[in-house]
Amino acid sequence: MATITARVDEKTKLQAEEIADSIGLNLSSVINVFVNRFVAERGFPFAVSDPKTVQMFNRTELTETVSRAVKERRDVPKVPKSFYVLPGTDADD
Numbered sequence: 001m002a003t004i005t006a007r008v009d010e011k012t013k014l015q016a017e018e019i020a021d022s023i024g025l026n027l028s029s030v031i032n033v034f035v036n037r038f039v040a041e042r043g044f045p046f047a048v049s050d051p052k053t054v055q056m057f058n059r060t061e062l063t064e065t066v067s068r069a070v071k072e073r074r075d076v077p078k079v080p081k082s083f084y085v086l087p088g089t090d091a092d093d
Helices: 011-023 025-039 059-073
Strands: none
Touching: 011 025
């Protein structure tokens, strides 16, 4: 068994320990899970990106964006049922 030493700010460590404890693990086990997934995936087991380049929405912005998208689509013609009903089924079902 090997030992890994990592520096993490105290607040982050305490938060991580609290979360690990809430799911029945210690921090060493959490780090072990991460390292094993890192090896299995041959990289990070999640997307890693620069948070400055990722556009984040709060709930209000997201609601407004979705509302605008819905309004822009309101003039799209309806697709006839016969277009998406499977052969051999009744279009009125």
